[in-house]
Amino acid sequence: MAETLILLLVIITALAFDFTNGFHDTGNAMATSIATGALKPKVAVTLSAVLNLIGAFLSVAVAATVAKGIVNLEGVGGQDLLRIVLAGLVGAILWNVLTWLLGIPSSSSHALFGGLIGAALVALGTSGVLWNGVVAKIVFPALLAPVVAGVVAGIGSWVVHRIVATVPESTQEKGFRWGQVGSASLVSLAHGTNDAQKTMGVIFLALVAHGSVTADDTIPFWVIAACAIAIGLGTYLGGWRVIRTLGKGLVEISPAQGMAAETSSAAIILTSSSLGLPLSTTHVATGSILGSGVGRPGAQVRWGVAGRMGVAWLVTLPAAAAMGAVAWGIAHLIGGATGMLVVFAILVAGCFAMWLRSRRAPVNPDNVNADWEEGLEPAAQPAEKLATVTVLDEAPEVPLPAEDAAEPAPRRVATPA
Amino acid sequence: MDFSDIGLSLVKVLVVGITLGAGLPALFALGLKGLARTEARPDGTLAVTAGGRAVAGLAFGVVSLAVIVGILWIVAGGH
Known part of the structure; x- marks a missing residue:
């Protein structure tokens, strides 16, 4: 009975993470289209949500190996493993919600890996973490993704603006609207395909630990469907704070620039994942938007906002790890199902508190495009x-x-x- | 995957990224430029020239093809 309860708790928490993954990343695909008015905010998040939902069903190729090469969980099983997974998820969700509150587009994958690393580190010692994998698969790509994306989007934005300089405004507006919607849709689809798998992998790991399935089984369909729905709902909710930072905070976005940024993101995300190079969608999208601003003649990039974001990226892994470690410690000290229930209650309370704080100055579809002079939280x-x-x-x-x-x-x- | 693999992959991503990520928007922009080539018809209204239409058709055609291939690529799990 207790075992099943714990499994259920882990699955619910994993789906909650998937949900935060959805709303945290809506902006990666749709911030530019919303900022330029190519799509109405609600239409944009609906389109992105549907594409994320579809995308999640398209592939489970890497789901089973989600944490492979980063944490070494082979020696543990049963409740011990479930405790590590739960603590890791709790660290990841808390960090995701906090960065959402601050309007910072940070990588959900980094948060997830950070949480798992922190929990594995305190549970299993340094042998629980594969440091080479952490550097090669997380740190190194994270440093390079925004640069690569920035260069590509910068070139694209510069070339496009040069070409259309003499094209009448009305032709540009109509044309680039299609260009933006198309490229943003590709990013949404790729996001659903890539990111939903991470949660599927985590749930699968929990099911194996519980003994419901063996490691050689295929991922049950209900896991795929649940993850698809969770990420779709999260996307539909729309992380308006993050959307606002990406669409209005970094740089004022022109329609041509929006298309250049999203095409760059789509091309890089698809190419890198086909090469097995795990670039974060968030890092790529942010780099692209920044680069497209640098490439556009006369655009003003707010480097202060970009710098704050960069700091958050550096902190994401250790911060999520610290929270994951603390969560594991609490669950371990209290022990058993009770310990995990307490950690879960802390998670719920923490998220609720941050949500309440966000209600003081909400960012929503009505004020998401307000002038950035008013800061992240404009008067609504x-x-x-x-x-x-x-x-x-x-x-x-x-x-x-x-x-x-x-x-x-x-x-x-x-x-x- | 070690660091030299990662370095090589990054170069590939950069090359493909610039080709598609910057090339396709440029092509799209050329298509729009084609649509902006207008001439006055006998009745006084403006219409896109035949040449402009051809340029636009070609440019948008290639871009659409690339998008379709991209979607099939995702669907086929090639990523």
């Missing part, structure tokens, strides 16, 4: 509502001279998007 309220708030805030207690009272200075000026 209509002007008259904001004015009421301002009056309530400042009018009653502050005795102001009459001429000033007539025009109270609002702390924030709302510009309806």
Whole structure:
């Protein structure tokens, strides 16, 4: 009974991770189309969600080997293995939700590997982690992915802008809308195909540990379907904070540039995964958007935002690892199913707290494209509502001279998007 | 996979990336440029020239083909 409960808990947590993976990465494909107005925000996330859902069914080629070469879990099984997997997932989800709250597009794969590495490290010692694999499969590609993507998108953006410089605005707008939607759709499909498999692999690992299937079995269809639905729902929710940073924060995006960025992302993601080089979709997409800005004559890139993102990428692996390690420690100290339930409760509480914090200044389809001058969290309220708030805030207690009272200075000026 | 493999893969990704990732948008842009080649018809309205249409057709055709191949590539699990 306890074993089944633990397995169920791990599966639910894995699907929750898949869900965060979905909303964290919606922006990789759709931020540019949303920012340029090629697609309405809701239409964009719906299209991306459907393509992610379809993509998840297309391939399970690498699912079974998701953590191979990074953590060494061969010596453990049963509840010990389930505890490591659960702790790793908890670390990954907490990091994903935190970076979403901060509007930072960080790699979900890095978070997942980080969580698993942290949990394996405290559970099994240094022999639980294959350091060569970590450097070769995670650190090295992470440093190079944005550079490669940036170069390709930069060249593409520069060439395209040169070619269409004399083309009338209306022809450009209509044409590049199709170009953007097409290229962004390819990125969405590739994302569903690549990323949903990681969760399938984790669930499969848990099923093997529980003894429900053997390592040689194929992945049960319900696992594939559940992962596809989870990533699709997550994508549909749309991580508006991340979308906003990618679409408005890094650089102002022109339609031609949006197409160049997404085509670069699609080409690099597909080529690299066919060569077995695990480049993160997030790193590629961000590098592409940045590069397309550098390549566009006259575009202003906000290097401060890019720098903050770079720091978050460096921190992702160790931070998720630390959270995974702590989660494992708590589950281990309390022990058994109770320990895992406690860790799960901490996860739920942590996510709920961060969600509550996000509600204070929500980013949603209505204000996702607001001017970046207002920062990540633009004032969402209509002007008259904001004015009421301002009056309530400042009018009653502050005795102001009459001429000033007539025009109270609002702390924030709302510009309806 | 060791570092020399990774280095080689990266070079390949860069080459293919520039060819497709930058080449296809450039081709698409050429197609749009073709559509912008207009001439005045006898009745005074503007229409795309025959040459412009041919350029656009060719460019968009190749781009569409590349996209279809890309999708088949994903579906076939070639990634």
